Amino acid sequence: MTAIAPSRRRPDLRRGLAATLLLAPGVALLALVLVWPFLVMLGMSLRERFPGPIVFSLAKYAEFLADDYLLTVALRSFSLALAVTALCAVLGYPVAWYLARARSRWAHLVFLGTIFPLLVSIVVRTMGWTILLGSEGLVNAALLRLGLVSEPLRLMQGFWSVVLGMVHVLLPFMVLSIAAVLGRIDAAYAEAASTLGATPLRGFLSVTLPLSVQGIAAGSVIVFCLTIGAFITPLWLGRGHVTVMAIAIHEQMVTLVDWPGGAASAMVLSFATLALLAGYGLLLRRWARR
Amino acid sequence: MTARRLLGAYVAVVMLFLALPIAVVIPSAFGEGNALAFPPQGFSLKWFAAILERPALLAAAANSAAIAAVATGVSLVVGTLSAFALRRYAFPGRGALMALFMAPLVFPAIVLAAAIAMVLAPMGLVRNFWGLVLAHIVVVLPYVVRTVSATLAEVDRAWEEAALTLGASPWRGFTSVTLPLLRPGLVAGATFSLIISFDEFTISLFLVGSGMMTLPIEMYNYAEYSLDPVLAAVSTLLILLTTAAVLAVERTVGLGKQFS
Numbered sequence: 001m002t003a004i005a006p007s008r009r010r011p012d013l014r015r016g017l018a019a020t021l022l023l024a025p026g027v028a029l030l031a032l033v034l035v036w037p038f039l040v041m042l043g044m045s046l047r048e049r050f051p052g053p054i055v056f057s058l059a060k061y062a063e064f065l066a067d068d069y070l071l072t073v074a075l076r077s078f079s080l081a082l083a084v085t086a087l088c089a090v091l092g093y094p095v096a097w098y099l100a101r102a103r104s105r106w107a108h109l110v111f112l113g114t115i116f117p118l119l120v121s122i123v124v125r126t127m128g129w130t131i132l133l134g135s136e137g138l139v140n141a142a143l144l145r146l147g148l149v150s151e152p153l154r155l156m157q158g159f160w161s162v163v164l165g166m167v168h169v170l171l172p173f174m175v176l177s178i179a180a181v182l183g184r185i186d187a188a189y190a191e192a193a194s195t196l197g198a199t200p201l202r203g204f205l206s207v208t209l210p211l212s213v214q215g216i217a218a219g220s221v222i223v224f225c226l227t228i229g230a231f232i233t234p235l236w237l238g239r240g241h242v243t244v245m246a247i248a249i250h251e252q253m254v255t256l257v258d259w260p261g262g263a264a265s266a267m268v269l270s271f272a273t274l275a276l277l278a279g280y281g282l283l284l285r286r287w288a289r290r
Numbered sequence: 291m292t293a294r295r296l297l298g299a300y301v302a303v304v305m306l307f308l309a310l311p312i313a314v315v316i317p318s319a320f321g322e323g324n325a326l327a328f329p330p331q332g333f334s335l336k337w338f339a340a341i342l343e344r345p346a347l348l349a350a351a352a353n354s355a356a357i358a359a360v361a362t363g364v365s366l367v368v369g370t371l372s373a374f375a376l377r378r379y380a381f382p383g384r385g386a387l388m389a390l391f392m393a394p395l396v397f398p399a400i401v402l403a404a405a406i407a408m409v410l411a412p413m414g415l416v417r418n419f420w421g422l423v424l425a426h427i428v429v430v431l432p433y434v435v436r437t438v439s440a441t442l443a444e445v446d447r448a449w450e451e452a453a454l455t456l457g458a459s460p461w462r463g464f465t466s467v468t469l470p471l472l473r474p475g476l477v478a479g480a481t482f483s484l485i486i487s488f489d490e491f492t493i494s495l496f497l498v499g500s501g502m503m504t505l506p507i508e509m510y511n512y513a514e515y516s517l518d519p520v521l522a523a524v525s526t527l528l529i530l531l532t533t534a535a536v537l538a539v540e541r542t543v544g545l546g547k548q549f550s
Contacts, residue, residue, distance in 0.1 A: 015379060018375075022374055025372075027387070030390055033409075033425060033428045037402070037409045039403030112540065115306055120528070122511070127517075128312050168308060200293070210550070229399060231492045232401060246400040249404070263405065266400070270401050273396065273398060
C-alpha cells in the first residue's frame with residue numbers, strides 16, 4: 001500500500017485524484033446510458049398518461065397488480081426462470097466438476113464447447129432449433145419414420161422449447177461459476193473424508209457439495225436474472241405462444257403505445273432483479289464473515 | 291475408474307446437446323432445394339453467392355461490423371482505465387461501483403433497451419450510428435472490465451512497484467509495464483466485445499430503423515417472410531468467423547485463464 005505511493009507529500013490526495021481521473025470516463029458513460037435512462041423510466045412509470053402532465057401516481061402499478069393477464073405473465077416468467085436455473089445447475093454441475101477436477105486432456109475442448117453457444121447469434125441458434133424441432137424437423141422426421149407418431153408433434157412453440165433454448169445458451173454461466181469454486185476447494189478435504197471411511201458418494205454429499213454451494217448460488221443468480229429478463233429467445237422459440245414479462249413490456253410499449261404502463265411493468269421486473277441481486281449480496285457477506 | 295468413464299460419457303452428451311443446434315445449420319446452407327432442410331438435397335454453393343444479391347443484408351452487416359469495432363475500441367480504453375482503478379486503488383464505495391459496472395450483464399435487456407431509447411430519442415440519436423455505438427458500449431463494457439480485472443489480479447504488483455522505485459512516473463509505469471502484462475486480458479476482452487456487439491439483438495431493437503439496421507435484426511426481419519437457405523449461409527459464415535476468433539484467442543493467450 002505505502003510502497004507504491006509515488007510521492008511522499010500527500011500521497012493519499014494524489015492517489016485519490018488518480019483514481020477519480022481513471023474512473024471518470026467509465027462512470028460518465030454509465031451515468032448517461034445506464035443510470036439516467038433508468039431514472040427516466042422510473043419517472044415514466046409514475047405518470048398516468050404519456051404524452052400528458054407529469055404527475056406522481058402509482059396508478060399504473062395498481063393496474064399491473066389488478067391485471068390478470070400481466071400477473072399470469074409474471075408467474076410464467078418466474079416459473080421459466082426457476083425451471084431453467086434448476087436444469088442448468090443439475091446439468092452443469094458434472095461438467096464443472098469435469099473442468100475443475102478431472103485433469104482430462106479434453107478439458108480445454110470442453111471449456112470451449114461450453115462457452116460457444118454464448119458466442120453464437122440468437123438468430124443462428126433459433127434456426128438450428130427449428131431444423132431440429134420444427135414440424136418438418138429432424139426429431140419429427142425420426143419419430144414419423146419409426147412410426148412412434150402419426151403426425152408431427154408441435155415441439156417448437158411451447159414452454160419447454162423455450163426452457164431448452166434458454167438452458168442451451170445460459171449453461172456456460174452456471175458451469176463457469178461452479179468450476180471457479182470447485183477449483184479452489186482443496187482436494188485434501190475429500191481425501192480426508194475417504195481416509196476416515198466415507199464412501200465416495202457420502203464424501204461428495206457431506207464435504208464437497210456443501211463447499212461448492214457458493215458456486216451454485218453465484219451461477220443460479222446470474223441464470224435466474226438472465227432468464228427472467230429474457231426477450232428474444234422466448235419470442236422466437238415460443239413463436240408467440242409463450243408470453244413472458246419482457247415480451248409483455250414490449251407489447252405494452254410498442255403495440256399498445258402505453259409507455260407509462262410498460263414502464264411500470266419494466267420497473268416491477270427491474271426491482272425483482274435488483275432485490276434478487278441484493279439478497280445475494282447479503283448472502284455473500286455472511287459467507288465472507290464465516 | 292468407471293465413475294470417471296461415466297462422467298466422461300455424460301460430459302460428451304452435454305457437449306452434443308450444446309453443439310447440435312448450431313452444427314445442423316451448416317449442412318443446410320449447402321443444399322440445392324429452396325427450403326431449409328436437413329439433410330439437404332444435393333450440394334451447391336449458390337446460397338452463399340445469393341448473399342451478395344441481398345443488399346439489405348450486406349448493408350446491415352457493414353453497420354454491425356462498424357458498430358462493433360467502434361464500441362470495442364472505446365470500451366477497451368474506458369474499461370481498462372476503470373478496471374485498473376477498481377483493482378489497484380482502495381476507496382469507499384468501490385464494491386458498489388464494481389456492481390454498477392457489471393449491472394448491464396444481468397439487468398433485463400428489454401428494460402435497458404426501452405430506457406436508453408427514451409433518453410436517446412430527444413437527442414436525435416435513434417436510427418443513428420452513434421446512438422447504437424453508445425448503447426453497445428454499455429453492453430460490452432462488463433466483459434472488458436471483467437477480463438481485464440481478472441488479468442490484473444494475476445499481474446504481480448512488484449513489477450509496477452519496481453518501475454516506480456526506478457524513477458518512472460505512474461503513467462509511464464502503467465504504459466510500459468502494466469499494459470504489456472495485460473495483453474492476454476485485453477485480447478480476450480476485445481474478442482468477446484466484438485462478438486457480443488455484433489450479435490446484440492434486444493438493445494438494438496429500439497434503436498434501429500430504416501437506413502440504420504444491424505445484421506441480427508435484418509436477419510430477423512428477413513426470416514419473418516422467408517426462411518430460406520440464404521439465412522443458413524449467413525449463419526454458417528457467422529459460425530465460422532466466431533470459431534476462428536475463439537480458436538485464435540485460445541492459441542495466442544488461452545481463453546480459460548481469462549475467466550478465473
